[in-house]
Amino acid sequence: xxxxxxxxxxxxxxxxxxxxxxxxxxxxxxxxxxxxxxxxxxxxxxxxxxxxxxxxxxxxxxxxxxxxxxxxxxxxxxxxxxxxxxxxxxxxxxxxxxxxxxxxxxxxxxxxxxxxxxxxxxxxxxxxxxxxxxxxxxxxxxxxxxxxxxxxxxxxxxxxxxxxxxxxxxxxxxxxxxxxxxxxxxxxxxxxxxxxxxxxxxxxxxxxxxxxxxxxxxxxxxxxxxxxxxxxxxxxxxxxxxxxxxxxxxxxxxxxxxxxxxxxxxxxxxxxxxxxxxxxxxxxxxxxxxxxxxxxxxxxxxxxxxxxxxxxxxxxxxxxxxxxxxxxxxxxxxxxxxxxxxxxxxxxxxxxxxxxxxxxxxxxxxxxxxxxxxxxxxxxxxxxxxxxxxxxxxxxxxxxxxxxxxxxxxxxxxxxxxxxxxxxxxxxxxxxxxxxxxxxxxxxxxxxxxxxxxxxxxxxxxxx
Numbered sequence: 001x002x003x004x005x006x007x008x009x010x011x012x013x014x015x016x017x018x019x020x021x022x023x024x025x026x027x028x029x030x031x032x033x034x035x036x037x038x039x040x041x042x043x044x045x046x047x048x049x050x051x052x053x054x055x056x057x058x059x060x061x062x063x064x065x066x067x068x069x070x071x072x073x074x075x076x077x078x079x080x081x082x083x084x085x086x087x088x089x090x091x092x093x094x095x096x097x098x099x100x101x102x103x104x105x106x107x108x109x110x111x112x113x114x115x116x117x118x119x120x121x122x123x124x125x126x127x128x129x130x131x132x133x134x135x136x137x138x139x140x141x142x143x144x145x146x147x148x149x150x151x152x153x154x155x156x157x158x159x160x161x162x163x164x165x166x167x168x169x170x171x172x173x174x175x176x177x178x179x180x181x182x183x184x185x186x187x188x189x190x191x192x193x194x195x196x197x198x199x200x201x202x203x204x205x206x207x208x209x210x211x212x213x214x215x216x217x218x219x220x221x222x223x224x225x226x227x228x229x230x231x232x233x234x235x236x237x238x239x240x241x242x243x244x245x246x247x248x249x250x251x252x253x254x255x256x257x258x259x260x261x262x263x264x265x266x267x268x269x270x271x272x273x274x275x276x277x278x279x280x281x282x283x284x285x286x287x288x289x290x291x292x293x294x295x296x297x298x299x300x301x302x303x304x305x306x307x308x309x310x311x312x313x314x315x316x317x318x319x320x321x322x323x324x325x326x327x328x329x330x331x332x333x334x335x336x337x338x339x340x341x342x343x344x345x346x347x348x349x350x351x352x353x354x355x356x357x358x359x360x361x362x363x364x365x366x367x368x369x370x371x372x373x374x375x376x377x378x379x380x381x382x383x384x385x386x387x388x389x390x391x392x393x394x395x396x397x398x399x400x401x402x403x404x405x406x407x408x409x410x411x412x413x414x415x416x417x418x419x420x421x422x423x424x425x426x427x428x429x430x431x432x433x434x435x436x437x438x439x440x441x442x443x444x445x446x447x448x449x450x451x452x453x454x455x456x457x458x459x460x461x462x463x464x
Contacts, residue, residue, distance in 0.1 A: 004032040004188045008428055009209060009219035011197050011233070012226035013037025014047040015167040016409050018174040019417035020223060023425050025178035025189060026444070027437045032188035034217065035175075036209065038196040043171035045301055046227055047414060049283045051250075051378025053274075053292065054164045055262065056080060056096070057412035060125045061103035061157055063113070063275075064267040067120060073412065074124065076419030079445040080170070081162045083418065086444065087173060095173060097164040099280055100139050100261030102131060102157025106360055110266045111154040118156045131155040142258045146364035155263075163262055166282050167414045192217075200224070200233055200404070207404060221428050222404040228300040228307075228381035231398075232314045234406040240398040244321045244384040245314040245408075246391075248273070249302055250292030251344065252373040253354055254281075258362050259288045265360060270333040276357045289373060290358045293344040294337075302379045320386040327389065347372070381408045395420060403431055418445060 007030040010017045017035055024033045039045070046052065058077045059070025084096040105114040118130045129135070136155050137144040147153065175191055182189035192214055199210040200222065209217040224230045228247055234240040257280075264277040273294040281289045300307035300314070315321065329335050344350045351370045359365055383392040395413060398406040405424060409416070422441075429436055 003190070003214070003217060005206065006032045006034045006188075006190075006217065006219040007432060007434070008033050008221045008223065009207070009217060010035040011200070011209065011222065011224040012230070013039070013042040013171070013191070013193070014045060014225060014227070015043055015171045015174075015414050015417045016047075016407060016420055017223070017225040018042055018171040018178075020225065020421035020424050021191075022174035022178040022181075023418070023421045023441075024428075025182040025185075025187060027441045028425065028429070029185075029435045030187060030432075033182070034188075034190040034192065034219070036192045036195050036197055036211065036214075036217065038194070040194045041168075042175060042191075042193070043168040046378040046380070047167040047171055048378075049166050049168060049281075050376045051302065052167065052414060053277070053279055053289075054166065054282050055279065055412075055415070056163055056165050057415040058125070058161075060121060060128055061101055061262075061264045062267070063103055063117065063264075064269065067124065070121065070124060072419075073415065075446075076416045078447070079418040079422075080165060080415060082445050082447050084162070084165070084170065084173070087177075091173060094169045095166055096162040096170075097166075097280075097282055098161065099163045100157065100159045101161070101163045101264075102136070102139070102155040102261070103264040103266065104136070104143060104153065104155045104361060105266055106151065106153055108152050111152045113266060114154050114156055121156075125158070127158045127161060128156055129158065131157060140260055140263060142362045142364065143263065145362075159261075164280065164282055165414070167417075170417075197226075197233070200237060202237070202402065202404070205403075220403065221432055223407065223424050223428070224405065225407045225409065227408065228314055228379070229310065230406040230408050231381065231383070232300075232310055234398050235314065235316070237404070239400050239404075240406065241316070242385065242387050243392070243396070243398070244316045244386055245300075245311070246325075246382045246384055247297050247300055247311060247379045248382045249295045249297035249299075249377060249379050250274075251295070251377040252289050252291035252293075253351070253358070254284070254287045254289055254371050254373050255358070255362075255365060255369045257286045257288055258365065263361050268333060268337075270331060273337065276361070278358070278361050289376070290354070290361070290370075291373070292377060293341045293354070295341050295345060296338070297379060299379060300381070302377060303375070316386070318386070320389050321384055324384045324386070324389045324391065328391070383408060397423075399427060401431075 059065040059073040105111045396408040
C-alpha cells in the first residue's frame with residue numbers, strides 16, 4: 001500500500017506531537033495526517049515520566065508565574081484533565097493522579113510573599129487555601145517535624161485536584177483516540193515508529209521528509225516538535241539562524257516516602273530555573289522524588305551521547321552566544337546556582353550538598369535517606385536569542401509562514417501540550433484552509449474555560 005501525501009505530517013512523537021495528532025484527527029476534516037518518531041514508542045524521551053516531574057502545572061503553586069501567565073497555564077492544564085477524565089476509568093487512572101499540592105514559604109519574607117500572592121490569586125484558583133502551621137502539619141506532617149517552632153512557615157495549595165500525569169500514557173491515549181476518530185471519518189492516519197528523519201526539503205507546494213526506512217514522505221504542511229532537534233531542522237532549512245540552543249539537564253533524588261503530595265518552594269526571581277520541590281513518583285512506589293537540579297549539558301538527549309555532535313551544530317557558538325552566557329554569569333545568584341548544581345553531579349558529595357536544599361522542605365531527612373536517582377532526568381532546550389544576546393524563556397515557535405513550523409517546548413511543555421497543539425492546528429488551518437469543529441473542541445477540552453481568542457492565536461509569521 002502506497003503512502004499518501006499527507007495534509008499535515010508531524011515530526012516528533014512526544015506529548016506535544018501526539019497532542020497535535022489527536023486534535024487534527026478529532027476536530028478537523030483533513031484527509032490524511034501522519035506522525036514520524038525515531039524511537040519504537042511514543043513519548044519515551046523528555047515526555048517519559050523518568051525525565052520530568054510528572055506535574056500538571058496550573059500556575060497556582062509556581063511562584064515565578066504572573067497572574068496573566070497563570071490564567072493561560074490554568075486553561076491549558078484544564079485541557080489535559082478534561083481529556084483524561086473523559087476516558088474510561090481504567091485508562092484515566094493510568095494517566096492522571098490526584099495528590100495534595102502546596103507551595104511552602106519558610107521565613108518571614110517568604111511567608112509575607114505567599115500571603116500577598118494568595119490574596120491576588122485566590123479568585124483565579126477558588127479551591128486554593130492558605131495553610132498555617134497546623135494546617136500544614138495535618139496535610140504534610142514531615143514539613144513541621146523537626147522544624148524550630150520559632151521558624152515562620154505558611155503555605156498555599158489544594159487537596160482535591162488532579163496534580164500529576166504520566167505523559168507517556170497520555171501520549172499513548174492521544175494516539176489511540178486519534179486513531180478511533182480518524183477511522184470513523186475515513187481519514188488516512190499513520191504513525192511511523194522507529195523512523196528517523198534525515199532531512200526535510202521544500203519542493204514547490206510540498207515538503208519531502210527523508211527517512212532511512214520509509215523512503216521519502218510527502219506533506220502539504222509539516223510541524224516539527226522534536227525538542228532541541230526542532231531548531232536543528234530549522235537551521236538546516238535556513239530558519240531561526242538568530243537562535244541558539246543551550247540544553248539544560250535536570251537531575252533528581254529519591255528519599256523514603258516523606259510526602260503525601262507535591263510540595264513546591266518559593267522561586268528565586270533572579271533564577272530562570274525551577275526551585276527544588278518534592279513529588280510522589282507515579283512510576284516508583286513508596287518513594288518521594290526531589291529536584292530538579294539544573295546543569296548545562298552538551299547533549300540534545302540526556303542519555304544519548306550521539307547527540308553531542310547535534311548539540312555542537314545547534315549551539316552555533318559565536319560572540320553573541322558568548323555574550324549572552326557571560327551576562328548570565330555576571331548575575332551572582334545564577335553564578336552560584338550553576339556552580340552548586342555542577343557539584344550536585346559529583347558522586348558522594350552530591351547527596352550531602354542536596355540534603356541542605358531538601359531540608360528546607362523536610363527538616364528531619366538525613367543524608368543516608370537521600371540517594372541520587374540514576375537514569376532519571378531529561379534535557380530541556382533553552383533558546384538563546386543571538387540578536388538580543390539573552391535567553392528566550394518559555395515555549396518557542398519558529399513559523400516562517402511557508403507551511404512548516406518548528407516547536408521547542410521546555411517546561412511546562414507537557415502541561416501545555418493541548419494548548420500548543422491548538423495554536424498549531426489553527427496555524428495549519430490558516431495555511432491549508434480546512435475546517436475545525438470549534439464547538440466540539442470547546443465542549444471536549446475547555447468545559448467552561450476561556451476559548452483561545454483570535455488575538456491570542458499566533459500570526460502566520462510569528463516567532464514565540
